Amino acid sequence: MSETNELLSVRNAKKSFRLGGLLSTKEIIAVNEVSFTLFKDKPDILSIIGESGSGKSTLSRLILRLLLPDSGNIELEGKDVHAMKGRKQELDYMRRVQPIFQNPFETFNPLNRVDEFLLATAKNYYPGEKPELTKERVEMALQAVGLSLSEVGGRYPHELSGGQLQRSSVARAIIPNPKILVADEPVSMVDASLRMSIVNLFQDLKNKLGTSIIYITHDLATAYYISDRIAIIHKGYFVEQGETAPILTNPKHPYTKLLVESTLDPRPGATSLADGDISTGDEEYLAVGCKFAARCPRAMDICRKVQPEETIDGTWKVRCHLYGGNI
């Protein structure tokens, strides 16, 4: 079993938080029974889609080793990432899995020059290397994102445009040649035009460098545009997952349907703008049975009592009592 084809496997990951302080007895399970796999022989862009407060960032922090799961495990090429200890193993992990933050200003220290920061990053991953070689690594990373040392050289973060800065932050992430990028809402704060340049960049990285990307977003249109696979997350659970195009053109789960209906079609008057009921916040996390039942137009009695299991319906997985022959 040493030669596994599994690049990253998340198995039954679970993480809970106490709501409202340590003494509170209310607990939410922010990420619950989440499982998925990325494979070595096939770089993928996997989109993880859900409204805010559905557990997306918690899941990304579990993968990035910033949080310890309560149960379940996360393996990188067959090794439990949370069992990796010490500087060497840590560095080894970071060479393979890199984060991209929502706000590129989080990546860069405003007082440091961007090129110096990138060079320091390269030195950190490849210590003891000749300076020319380090410089070449940075240049290559910048070129892969459509920039160059001559463009960003000598400049501070605030001296770059938003697009250049977000690209530089992707360049930082690809310096060690990672196998996986974990991008948590990388385009939520940027304009439509810049957004397309970033998602196109992800596609290039996948196609040219073979990097797999976990693309976390609430924007279904760009997810449709770039991703091969998709997972819809609702209050900690993956409620539907599989290939992107069939799921988004023909969703099965009522929550996926709601997301698809809510996505604005950029053609005049193409979206019906129901002034519907307000969506709920954390309360859904506390629901017994299916967490979506309070908003689901198809909810049945069983939904309010029993949490649906994940079943395979046709070619993809769905977690809903309407599927899998439970009723």
Next chain:
Amino acid sequence: MSDLILQTKGLRASYITHLYGIDREVKVVDGVDLAIRKNEFFGIAGESGCGKTTLLKLIAGFCKPPLQVQAGKVEFLGLDKPLSLFDATEEELYKIRWRNISYIMQGSMNVLNPVRKIDKSFIDFAYPHMQELTPAQFRERVVGHLGNLRLSKDVLDSYPHELSGGMRQRVTIGLATLCSPEIIIADEPTTALDVVVQRETLGLMKRIQKELANTIILVTHDLAVHANVSDRIAIMYAGTIVEEGKTVDIFDHPAHPYTQHLIRSLPRLGDKEKKGYLKGAPPNLADPPSGCRFHPRCPLAIDRCRTEVPLPKMASSGTMTACFLAE
């Protein structure tokens, strides 16, 4: 009787700062003529930093240093005679705010006073403008109004942090619409919301506009939003309006190269066709390009564009377009 409610004529304004003895002028609004009608949903689009928020401030009559008006005027046409906002007295401006023109600022759902319950915010902001009502009548009016926005009256006894983002945005819309103003100005009201709540909020704004038969001026960089709510759109680039017209015309036959690019690069569910993006960054408004401000990024630029400023003219598509090549 004119069907206009507000117009700007030859509006020019800059941020003028003196930093370390250096004078700096950022030309943010450069010759803007807008004629906004009664009973319409008017959209303003453009990349971040192009001057949308500044233009809205001027339209709302907020102009204080470092922002300075250099030329032109803004006229509110909803009174017996036109009121020039930059010539009006503080008292005249105070009278029309909230009652005639209300302004939902960018990020305003996050600036509700965190230590005041929502009912106090209504009293702080709106009650001074509705002194003809007794406190009890005022509260009754607020409760009825919130009901129309599908907010229960419990909201009034909550603190802002106890409400979801969507509910807070509904509260700020409630504040802005309580006095049924002729003009509601909204700056990126749905940019921070995710898909489901965004659609609900836009549906709400569209319904309010129809019910009040008033004017909403909506700024967002997101053209998919404009496609679904705006009757007419102005496209802004580097402080100038480059194209303006009916939403359908702008989307179906964009005449300006910048608009064409924006429309072509919009992602859409069900569309995997490769989208381009605009190379280069928006210009530095402290030192804007000569001639057509778009020329450094324009794929169609000709010699003339580098030296001459194109004036808006009616294109065959029916939109007003500031480009030498538009026909």
